[in-house]
Amino acid sequence: MRTSLLKVVLTVACALPACAATFSVGTATAESGQKTTGYLEVLAGSDPAMNIPVVVVNGTKPGPTLALVSGAHGTEYASIIALEKVIQSVDPAQVSGKLIIVPLVNLGSFEKKVPHVNPTDGKSMNRFYPGNANGTQTERASWLITKEVVEKCDYLIDLHGGDLDESLRPYSYWSKTGNERLDTASRGMVLAFGLDHIIVVTDRPKDPSASRYLDSTASTRGKPAIAVEAGYSGTAEPEDVQKLVEGCYNVMRHLKMLPGAAQTVENPVWVGKVSSVSSPSAGFFYPLVRRGTYVAEGMKIGYVTDYFGKTVWEARAPTSGVVLYICSVPSMKKDDNVANIGPITTEP
Numbered sequence: 001m002r003t004s005l006l007k008v009v010l011t012v013a014c015a016l017p018a019c020a021a022t023f024s025v026g027t028a029t030a031e032s033g034q035k036t037t038g039y040l041e042v043l044a045g046s047d048p049a050m051n052i053p054v055v056v057v058n059g060t061k062p063g064p065t066l067a068l069v070s071g072a073h074g075t076e077y078a079s080i081i082a083l084e085k086v087i088q089s090v091d092p093a094q095v096s097g098k099l100i101i102v103p104l105v106n107l108g109s110f111e112k113k114v115p116h117v118n119p120t121d122g123k124s125m126n127r128f129y130p131g132n133a134n135g136t137q138t139e140r141a142s143w144l145i146t147k148e149v150v151e152k153c154d155y156l157i158d159l160h161g162g163d164l165d166e167s168l169r170p171y172s173y174w175s176k177t178g179n180e181r182l183d184t185a186s187r188g189m190v191l192a193f194g195l196d197h198i199i200v201v202t203d204r205p206k207d208p209s210a211s212r213y214l215d216s217t218a219s220t221r222g223k224p225a226i227a228v229e230a231g232y233s234g235t236a237e238p239e240d241v242q243k244l245v246e247g248c249y250n251v252m253r254h255l256k257m258l259p260g261a262a263q264t265v266e267n268p269v270w271v272g273k274v275s276s277v278s279s280p281s282a283g284f285f286y287p288l289v290r291r292g293t294y295v296a297e298g299m300k301i302g303y304v305t306d307y308f309g310k311t312v313w314e315a316r317a318p319t320s321g322v323v324l325y326i327c328s329v330p331s332m333k334k335d336d337n338v339a340n341i342g343p344i345t346t347e348p
């Protein structure tokens with residue numbers, strides 16, 4: 001009885017001409033051929049409410065829904081500016097399918113210029129997925145993004161970069177989940193995105209209720225997803241922004257959401273399990289290598305002095321590989337990350 005009633009309601013509702021064409025995310029609603037703006041309204045809880053900007057692009061032809069998200073870390077500027085450029089330039093008349101674009105998840109971080117975390121609750125906005133409707137602001141925002149963005153998309157790209165204190169060379173993450181359909185689709189996306197260094201990740205959560213990261217929240221819900229990084233140390237260099245903009249457009253071509261052939265990286269450098277180096281001492285950090293440098297295991301990559309100039313620790317590469325990023329500021333406290341080194345691996 002309930003089923004047949006539901007069927008009647010659905011039939012009547014979808015008989016309306018606008019039904020199939022309307023697409024809503026948060027307060028943004030777009031008819032076919034429209035690009036509209038709105039907000040993901042995170043309600044107040046134990047701490048204040050926040051409104052996360054969202055743009056919906058509803059193409060004129062059928063196709064998949066791609067979500068583009070940046071600014072979980074609100075001072076990774078190149079990735080945020082890249083999505084602003086996509087918002088300005090994308091033409092709904094050319095699009096087959098739909099885009100959900102969230103250019104700045106972590107408004108507090110952006111406004112207050114606080115790296116790594118949401119200053120309201122001190123949490124990283126890419127570590128608490130799938131979120132919690134009754135948690136702190138980061139958890140409530142993550143919960144809403146899971147409902148409104150992840151559950152409404154077919155594919156997802158999470159854009160990041162080097163934060164205020166990270167000198168980073170561009171790279172992307174490809175998660176090998178073991179699910180062949182997902183892995184083939186996300187591999188196609190990461191090659192089409194075009195960054196030439198690709199980290200192969202094999203240890204991401206498998207449990208959708210404990211997905212932690214945004215890309216894992218998508219992939220554990222059956223949606224192919226990648227994460228990409230470009231930009232460094234508070235800059236939004238045109239070269240980095242352009243790489244990210246081009247990557248988004250190229251994935252759209254790859255997914256047949258835009259006309260034209262997608263280019264793929266011909267000879268990517270595949271990177272295995274990344275080694276992080278952290279400092280056992282507080283003081284001044286002096287880097288001795290630059291982002292993108294290839295180092296051998298044991299090589300000195302920097303050192304820390306105490307506040308009187310005495311060297312208290314030498315940072316050495318725990319593995320041979322590429323310096324994915326290195327700390328770009330002198331501020332060093334105990335256990336802070338100094339560098340990430342990625343060992344080169346064979347094609348997976």
Ligand SMILES: [Zn+2]
Pocket residue numbers: 072073076159160161
């Ligand atoms: Zn980030």
